[in-house]
Amino acid sequence: MMSLPDCVCPVDGTRVRAGSLDWCCPLCRGPLDLDFHPTPTDLKSLTGRVNSLWRYAGSLPLASPAVSLGEGRTPLVALTDTVSAKLDFLMPTLSFKDRGAVLLAELARRLGPERVIADSSGNAGTAIAAYCARAGLDCTVYVPAATSAKKLEQIRAHGARVEAVAGDREATAAAARTAADAPGTFYASHVYNPYFLHGTKTYVLELWEDLGGRLPEVLVVPAGNGTLLLGAALALRELHSAGLIDRLPALYGVQAAAVAPLAAAWSAGAADLLPAPAEARPTHAEGIAIPRPPRARQILAAVRAFGGGFLTVPEPAIAAAQRDLAARGLYVEPTGVACWAAVRKEGFGGRSVVVPLCGAGAKTGMAG
Template identity: 70%
Template sequence: MTHALTHALPDDVCPDYVCPDDGARADVRTAPWCCPVCAGPWDLDFAPQPPKAVELDSGPNSLWRYGSALPLPGAPAVTLGEGRTPLVPLTGRISAKLDFLMPTLSFKDRGAVMLAELARRLGPERVVADSSGNAGTSVAAYSARAGLACEVFVPEGTSEKKTEQMRAHGARVRVVPGGREAAARAARAAADEPGVFYASHVFNPYFLHGTKTYVYELWEELGGELPEALVVPVGNGTLLLGAALAARELARAGVRAPALIAVQARAMAPLARAFAAGEREPTGPVPDPVPTLAEGIAIPAPPRARQILAAVRESGGTFLTVSEERIRAAQRDLAARGLFVEPTGAACWAAVGPGAPGDPLAGRSAVVPLCGAGAKTGLAP
């Protein structure tokens, strides 16, 4: 499970991996892709201060403007101008951040650019990823930008539009019989081979430090403040955990942290059930995959489940679930407002937008992310 890639990163600029569960540590240059003690995902030993105004004034017009808060210092060689997506009002209290306007039409570019830049510095023979769609297209695009060979493992039934995009970027696409977990197992087997960098948006914490720029952008756009609530779709939790990272970092500078409102499809909601039951992590058998329009968050057993549940509780937030009918209606409602997103990207609007039962935000101001473009999937049937 080791990268065996030892030549590119200086000792003094690369924070160690650290396991959040057992405290095991590893050098990023030679680390296995998961903790060798518990086989869980890594975090980073990294606690930066938010960038100062003078840094933002002179920074690039991309997420790399927050470079002092990112764990890869120095000028990046890999970028497609990602980040700095528009923030537009939907109602008097709710705004939407249009992350479907990223280079590959998905918010996953925020994390993928970090993985590709790290991989470029490590110099692997090839990059391997697993994905149900958007993460794979992002890793394929940024690997191409970095000049790295890329292989993406996807479950059968993955959108042909997304696999076509991966191939267009030069990635080798491996279609794996079975669901999302089967694709992950196949990728992890390949990740154990010599000379491979596993660009896992779940296990590698550099991805989370990329997604946290979503919140840094809100902080900058809102004049040094954050909304009272962030509504976030949750499958593997990469956007939510990135948001929690940024909220903690900004809190050290006196910024009020928002409540995290996590949204899952009712058809596949292991985290929402665990939250309602007061559990630290989901217990019992892993549920069988159930088809849902929100395929991007249909994850039966998220490896970072314990961290996700803790982050929501610590923020004073909650979990909401949405039906397939609500997802369909939300996608159409957003399209009628000029915003065509894929069904997963409409899940948060389904949870808190018009027609949602009660007042799920309890009167708070909020931002919802529109994570993926509708052109990737089309209109939900």
């Protein structure tokens, strides 16, 4: 079994030793990164490997998982002559969050905590509940009280307890972080735990393989807590450093216009969230309705480094994009269609674009 890497605080450099249940920097209480810098495997060496995201085990901080459900390797289909969609809603728990959840559950299984807790607006909690069930781990998921009933049903079906928190996504995260400080607790946070980001980077590794060792000119991804965006940035850096791509795509983040703190900071030229962002309004895209993402500084820096930007979509555009995809045979939840709504609006001048369809419509129903 490979040894685990240490965690490092990206703000002050504080090191957290491998195997610790500490979930944040002990000094600044911020999210951690992994001191892990792999070299991806070339295309030829991938031939014949397992048909899941674990075919990229050499790029992951864990190997030989006991909890895999066959996650990854989702289809890439054309939407137009220049835009393709990666169908990440065709995962075992019907969302892209399985990419990171499997690493968190595998890590927790190896560390052997008394309990696992998570917080989520639905999809991450569902994924963590499923993989904890697979690993035989005790799991509690903190959710906003307004979370979709269908998502709550799925979390409970996997045997996890649900703690409904009055208030918004921020209040839910605060409650979970308080619980995470209890001894013997593994906080399976898709935001704070960097293993999750190394799981989501397989999204780009799959695209690179599917496209024969290249990438589209533009990657457009949702940006709430930014876990897919930051995972994508990890993969882009690793592929480029290894000489496996010679051109980096532009990286764009998409937010609902109703809750767009990252887009507001970007428009202001700020390196971090604005002190007083616009008040959040209701949105059907609940999965990206994050008023103060803890990794905001890293998200903004990644978009800047890869020559992208932020796009916002209003509620009518989200509903229209969901209907459009359904008419094409793809039933996707409102959060999952936000990138398609943005690309329909932006166009990108004929450049090649890939968007992720992140969650199944069966989880929430139609917007509007």
